[in-house]
């Protein structure tokens with residue numbers, strides 16, 4: 001089923017996982033999927049490592065497993081910066097052959113080891129191109145704290161509007177730690193006449209190194225309340241794990257009480273984390 005259709009009828013619950021690089025990690029994926037499927041999510045999205053067809057194959061293999069073994073709708077992430085039209089057509093054919101209906105269309109990031117191809121400069125180019133040839137439901141990424149390359153919020157919102165005008169029917173957000181940032185972002189979307197569902201992405205943070213990495217990659221601001229928790233518990237692994245879980249759960253509960261379109265949980269393929277969060281919201285979603 002198309003995610004746009006799901007979002008028309010209900011508030012969605014979804015998860016993100018990534019394809020394991022090593023065969024030894026495959027068992028972990030099944031453990032994670034067992035936990036996640038128990039909560040009957042509306043979809044599970046599978047990330048895409050840009051550059052090279054083996055990355056694409058791993059994403060598609062995992063998406064097939066989600067669809068056929070677990071009976072859950074997969075969303076396949078697809079980046080475009082390193083592919084030309086012919087390669088994108090090839091991916092689209094494979095997705096169609098496997099009955100995959102939902103694509104999170106992304107630009108991806110430049111890589112020093114893989115040359116950019118010049119057919120697609122932005123995710124909106126990918127959506128326009130694929131939409132003219134296929135019948136997928138397209139999702140797009142959005143950034144409550146602005147995409148790091150954007151010169152200002154206004155330019156970022158204009159580009160987001162282009163993405164929606166090109167055919168993105170649902171937006172999935174970058175992670176954030178401050179719900180107020182997300183609520184203000186939704187207001188900006190509506191002012192910019194972006195009226196598609198915007199699903200907040202939430203990540204349970206379980207160790208200090210991960211927090212630092214996320215802040216540097218995603219430029220997510222850390223509210224004082226959360227900063228105090230990190231400072232207090234950063235040297236006590238188990239305590240920080242508990243505190244990170246509780247913070248994430250309280251973020252989710254606040255979002256759910258504020259009429260948002262759904263929850264998208266970044267699981268990091270960690271069945272313990274996923275299990276703990278799922279248990280905490282079992283009767284709420």
Ligand code: FAD
Nearest residue numbers: 047048077106107108122123141147149150156159172174
């Ligand atoms: P775009 O929408 O192209 O935006 C990139 C920049 O260009 C922004 O500054 C934007 O404002 C600007 N822009 C957009 N459209 C236009 C336009 N038409 N004209 C001029 N400027 C424009 N990366 C991966 O490699 N694999 C993944 O699986 C993956 N999954 C992700 C999932 C989510 C939910 C999110 C939020 C990000 C994900 N990313 C992934 C990271 C993503 O590839 C990077 O954030 C990348 O830098 C931007 O991708 P985008 O699709 O948002 O780009």
